[in-house]
Amino acid sequence: MSQETEKAAPPLPPPPAPQTTDGRGRFLSRGSTLLRWVGALIAGLVVFGAFVLANGADPFAVYADIWTSTLTQPGQFQQIVLRAAPIALAGLAVVVPARAGLVNVGGEGQLIIGAVAAAGVALWLTPVASPWLVMLLMVLAAVVAGAAWAGIAAAMRLVVKVNEAVTTLLLNYVALYSMLFLILGPWKDPAALGQSTSVELNDAMKLPVFAGTAIHVGVALAVVAAGAVWFALSRTTWGFRLSVVGGNAEAARRAGLPVVTLLLTALLIGGALAGLAGFIQLAGMEYKLRPTFGLTIGYVAFLASWLSRHKPLPLLIASLVLAAIAVSGNSLQIGSGLPAASVNILMGLVLLAVLGWTSPRKVRS
Amino acid sequence: MIIDILAGAVRGGTSIMYAGLGETISERGGVINLGTEGAMLLGALGGYAVTAETGNPWLGVLGGALAGALLSLVHAVLVVSRRANQFASGLTLYFLALGVTALFGVSYVSQQINAFTPVPVPGLSEIPGIGPILFDHDPLVYIAYVAAPVIWWVLFRTRVGLLVRTAGERTEALEVHGYSVQAVRYCATVAGGALAGIGGAHISIAYANSWFENMIAGRGFIAVALVIFAMWNPIRIMAGAYLFGAALSLASVLQTSGIAVNQFALNAVPFVLTLVVLAVLGRRTMLAAPDELLKVFDNSRTT
Numbered sequence: 175m176s177q178e179t180e181k182a183a184p185p186l187p188p189p190p191a192p193q194t195t196d197g198r199g200r201f202l203s204r205g206s207t208l209l210r211w212v213g214a215l216i217a218g219l220v221v222f223g224a225f226v227l228a229n230g231a232d233p234f235a236v237y238a239d240i241w242t243s244t245l246t247q248p249g250q251f252q253q254i255v256l257r258a259a260p261i262a263l264a265g266l267a268v269v270v271p272a273r274a275g276l277v278n279v280g281g282e283g284q285l286i287i288g289a290v291a292a293a294g295v296a297l298w299l300t301p302v303a304s305p306w307l308v309m310l311l312m313v314l315a316a317v318v319a320g321a322a323w324a325g326i327a328a329a330m331r332l333v334v335k336v337n338e339a340v341t342t343l344l345l346n347y348v349a350l351y352s353m354l355f356l357i358l359g360p361w362k363d364p365a366a367l368g369q370s371t372s373v374e375l376n377d378a379m380k381l382p383v384f385a386g387t388a389i390h391v392g393v394a395l396a397v398v399a400a401g402a403v404w405f406a407l408s409r410t411t412w413g414f415r416l417s418v419v420g421g422n423a424e425a426a427r428r429a430g431l432p433v434v435t436l437l438l439t440a441l442l443i444g445g446a447l448a449g450l451a452g453f454i455q456l457a458g459m460e461y462k463l464r465p466t467f468g469l470t471i472g473y474v475a476f477l478a479s480w481l482s483r484h485k486p487l488p489l490l491i492a493s494l495v496l497a498a499i500a501v502s503g504n505s506l507q508i509g510s511g512l513p514a515a516s517v518n519i520l521m522g523l524v525l526l527a528v529l530g531w532t533s534p535r536k537v538r539s
Numbered sequence: 540m541i542i543d544i545l546a547g548a549v550r551g552g553t554s555i556m557y558a559g560l561g562e563t564i565s566e567r568g569g570v571i572n573l574g575t576e577g578a579m580l581l582g583a584l585g586g587y588a589v590t591a592e593t594g595n596p597w598l599g600v601l602g603g604a605l606a607g608a609l610l611s612l613v614h615a616v617l618v619v620s621r622r623a624n625q626f627a628s629g630l631t632l633y634f635l636a637l638g639v640t641a642l643f644g645v646s647y648v649s650q651q652i653n654a655f656t657p658v659p660v661p662g663l664s665e666i667p668g669i670g671p672i673l674f675d676h677d678p679l680v681y682i683a684y685v686a687a688p689v690i691w692w693v694l695f696r697t698r699v700g701l702l703v704r705t706a707g708e709r710t711e712a713l714e715v716h717g718y719s720v721q722a723v724r725y726c727a728t729v730a731g732g733a734l735a736g737i738g739g740a741h742i743s744i745a746y747a748n749s750w751f752e753n754m755i756a757g758r759g760f761i762a763v764a765l766v767i768f769a770m771w772n773p774i775r776i777m778a779g780a781y782l783f784g785a786a787l788s789l790a791s792v793l794q795t796s797g798i799a800v801n802q803f804a805l806n807a808v809p810f811v812l813t814l815v816v817l818a819v820l821g822r823r824t825m826l827a828a829p830d831e832l833l834k835v836f837d838n839s840r841t842t
Contacts (some may be wrong), residue, residue, distance in 0.1 A: 229642055277626045279573075330814075334821035337836045339573065339626045340764050341817065344810045347757045351807035359801050423837075473634055480627050513645055515752060518638030525631045526613070529623040 211481075214527035215495075221503070222520045226512070235509050243505035244498060252388045256459060257395040258490075258495070258497035260285065263451035265482070265489045266403050267324075267444040271338075272484040273407055274312030275420035280327060280342025281448045282472025283349030284320040288449025289456040290353050291319035293372055293463050296379050297361065305378035312379065313453055316400040318448015321442045323349065328441040338441065346472065357463050371465040381458040392454030397490065399447060404486040416440055448472065450461055474500065477525045496521055543792045544785060547670045551744060552784020553676075553683050554579070554738040558762035559769065559776040560690050561734030563566055565611070567694060567771055569707035569831030570729030573629025574614050576730045576759025577636030578607035579739030584640045585749040586740025590652045599652075599744045600679065607736020608635060608729045615728040619721050625835050635752060647750045655679065655745035676744040679737070683777075686734075691773040703727050707829035735759065757810065764813045768820045770827040783809045 197258050223233035244250050264281040271278040292312040299308045327341040356372070363373040381390040407413035419426045421434050427433045440456035455468050503517035558575050565572050572578070585606030589598030614632055617623040655677035665675040694700035705713045706723040713720050742758070743750050761783055769775035790805035828836070 225639065226647045277624075279626065279630060326814075328662075330818055330821065336767065336817045336819055336821040340760075340767065341814060343573070343760045344757075344764055344814050347760070347810040348807050348814070351803045351810070354803040355801050355807070358803060401569060473630070476627075476630060477634065480631075513641040513752070515641035516638050518634050519642060520638070522631050522635030522638060526617065526628075526635065529628055529631065530617055530621050 180484055185479060210419060212529055213533070214524045217527045218520050218523035221523050225516075229512070230396050231510050231512060236506065236512070239509040240502040240505060243509060244502040249388075250501065253394055254494060254497045254501050255389055257500055258493040259393040259458070260451040260471050261475045261478055261497055262396045262454045262490055262493040263399055263454065264448045264472050265478040265493055266399055266477050266486060267320075267446075267448035267451070268479035269444075269482075269484045269486055269489060270403060270407070270416075270447065271440045271444045272479065273413070273416040273420050274437050275423065276331075276437060276441060276444075277337075277339040278324065278327075278441060279339050279476055280324060280345050280445070280472070281451070282468070282470070283342065283346035284323045284355050284445045284448035285452040285455065285468050285472050286346075286349040287323045288316035288320040288452030289463060289468060290349075290356065290452075291315035291449070292453045292456050293361070293375075296375055297373065298366040300376050300379065305376070309379055309457070312457065313450070316449040316453035317446045318449070321446040324441045324445025324448070325438075328438050330440075332438065353463060353467065354465060357465065361463070363462070369464060374462045375457060379457060380461060382456065389473060390454070392458040395450070395454060399450070400486045400490050403447075407486065412436075412439075447460075448475075451475075474521060477521055481525055481528055485511045540792060540796055542668060542671055543796075544788055546675070547788025547792055548781050548785035549672060549680060550676055550784065552780040552782070553680050554741045554746065555758050555762050555765065555783050556683050556780035557679075557738030557741060558735040558759055559765045559780055560686060560773055561607075561731035561738070562762055562766045563731075563769070563773055563776055564581050564690065564694070564703065564734070564772055565728045565731030566766055566832055567707045567708075567829055568703045568724050569829060569835075570615070570618060570724050570728045570731075570732060571625050571629065571763070571832060572611060572614050572638070572728060572735075573626055573760070573763060574610055574632035575629075575731075575735045575762055576737035576755055576757065577629075577633035578610045579742070579755045579759040579762075580633075580636045580640045580753070581606040581610050581769065582736030582739025583743035583754055584647070584739075584750060585646050585736065587647055587652060587743040588643070590654070590744050591647060591650055594653045596653060596655045596744050598741050603736040603740025603744075604733040605736065608733040611732020611735070612725075614732070615725045619724045619728070630795075639774040641752050644752060645751055648752075649749070652744060652748065654748040677741075679741045679745050687773045687777040694773065703749055704829070707831045710831065735762070738762070752789060761809060761813055764817060767828075768816050768824050769827065770824045772827075783812070786812050790831055 191310070211296050219237070226233045226236050264285050267281045268278050269283060291316055295312045296308060299311060323345060324342070327338045327345060330336045330341050331338045358370045359438045361372045362370050381392050383390045407416065415426070415431050416436055418429070418431060419433055423433055451471065452468060455471065457462070460467055474496050475493070478489055478492040481492040499517050503514040506512045506517060507514040558579055562572060562575050581608065582603035586599040586603030589602030590596045593599070595794045610632055614628055617628040618625045657675055657677055660674040664670040666674075694704065702718060702723050706720050706727065713723065739755060744753060747754065765776060765779045765783065786809040789808065790802060793800050793805070794802065807817045
């Protein structure tokens with residue numbers, strides 16, 4: 175019995191019923207998604223409050239603290255948007271492969287490798303080339319490096335059949351240690367005091383900001399990328415084929431679809447998007463590599479993609495919400511003396527609630 | 540120096556071995572648990588906290604096992620009862636554990652504990668070469684020597700093991716005989732989490748003798764990969780775990796012997812090694828995978 179139902183239920187919550195034009199159905203599903211979201215958030219807040227209480231702090235004071243320091247100040251909203259941009263891009267790196275039924279947990283590593291490649295280009299070419307050329311090559315290097323990093327996992331999936339979730343996870347650590355090797359070794363800034371970092375980017379290589387704000391061009395890039403991914407997935411043959419593969423690869427293969435090529439492109443494009451996230455994190459936010467560069471962005475992005483059920487436009491909202499939680503982690507540390515990483519609990523709880531409430535059968539109907 | 544590396548391999552591989560054995564049980568039952576990393580983290584903190592409060596490292600091991608089991612119970616609820624995606628659930632639990640241990644671990648950073656100390660086995664530890672490598676360790680290392688064959692025996696020679704393996708291979712056969720697939724998977728997943736918790740506790744109360752944030756540093760993920768190329772066999776897990784222990788101990792031994800190597804290049808070695816072994820052996824080992832597990836792995840089959 176269970177065998178039967180399990181066969182019927184795909185392991186991924188049903189990829190994107192190839193967008194129907196049934197407006198009413200979509201509206202309903204949007205409504206229930208919203209409801210589940212609010213419920214999950216409340217459940218997360220309650221349980222997190224209990225944890226905070228168990229740790230000897232007053233949850234109400236903590237929440238009030240988060241509220242005033244994170245959400246009521248105009249500067250903070252810009253901070254949230256800035257944080258959300260790389261999360262959204264790295265989240266798209268989960269969305270695209272997920273359409274084809276692939277689980278890319280390697281956003282973290284692909285982002286770091288992208289940033290490392292961009293930093294390398296900046297390091298070598300800044301003295302010899304014009305700023306615009308350097309910036310262009312940085313983007314290119316980040317995209318290619320991210321795609322190549324995901325390509326390793328794709329090759330292992332397609333050639334030796336090792337699941338990509340396992341390999342992308344391992345590659346995250348290889349990427350992290352490679353970056354640490356570089357910034358504590360050959361790329362170390364001799365002038366850096368205390369923490370080892372790479373040399374800061376030249377001012378000309380920093381992403382320009384929109385006049386009167388702190389919002390850099392990378393944010394616009396993330397929004398455009400989300401739009402492009404939405405278009406590619408729901409309005410092109412390639413996107414449709416991807417979701418066929420994700421729904422039933424066997425059927426897709428028998429129908430003559432190039433399954434291997436589709437899986438490969440999905441993962442490579444995912445990696446490229448995560449590499450791009452690494453670029454904007456480097457050129458727009460941090461300006462240099464440091465041991466904590468891009469820390470947990472890839473994992474948060476994975477949660478964001480699952481929260482939005484792998485849909486590009488809701489992903490933007492999910493990224494904003496998770497970015498707000500991440501920003502509140504800083505105020506938590508300053509205000510209540512709780513470690514910033516404790517907000518991971520809140521993110522984890524929200525996604526757990528969503529995963530737990532989304533039984534495949536319900537989503538299908 | 541070779542003896543140092545090998546002794547370090549046994550010591551450092553033990554935590555990965557416990558986690559790998561746990562993951563083997565869970566995957567034999569058809570559930571992959573990426574939350575192993577999280578279960579180890581919770582186990583490390585749970586073990587450390589209980590040891591710090593009671594002064595008894597054995598109670599710490601128990602605490603670690605409970606903490607790991609608890610996290611895996613959540614995984615079981617989500618993937619067995621609620622049919623959530625196994626990878627997503629596991630990774631979310633890792634993230635949750637990261638936060639929980641950061642929050643509750645603050646007060647234990649730099650606190651002293653009554654940790655496990657090496658207990659040389661009388662007689663055996665005197666043997667040159669083999670003695671220091673195998674018989675001059677903390678008790679959890681010795682228990683691990685026994686645990687791998689015992690778990691192999693339980694999985695392949697007892698009724699309980701048969702039930703677990705059937706849950707991972709042919710669920711309908713289990714149901715024909717009146718057993719609940721769900722119940723068996725719950726038990727396998729929770730038992731796996733308990734072992735991962737013990738592995739985590741080994742790191743905090745016998746290996747590093749301290750607690751710090753994110754101290755597992757990917758060992759749980761290595762354990763998950765290890766299970767694949769050990770072909771879901773506890774005895775091979777043992778061999779593989781010591782191989783990774785060697786990769787881990789290489790760094791510290793080289794450093795103490797004054798050879799200048801970049802520490803981070805060496806830290807990457809176990810992960811690169813895992814990937815290379817997977818690439819070389821992956822295709823063959825996947826043939827040994829439990830059927831139900833293949834369904835989880837191959838969301839989109841290519842052949």
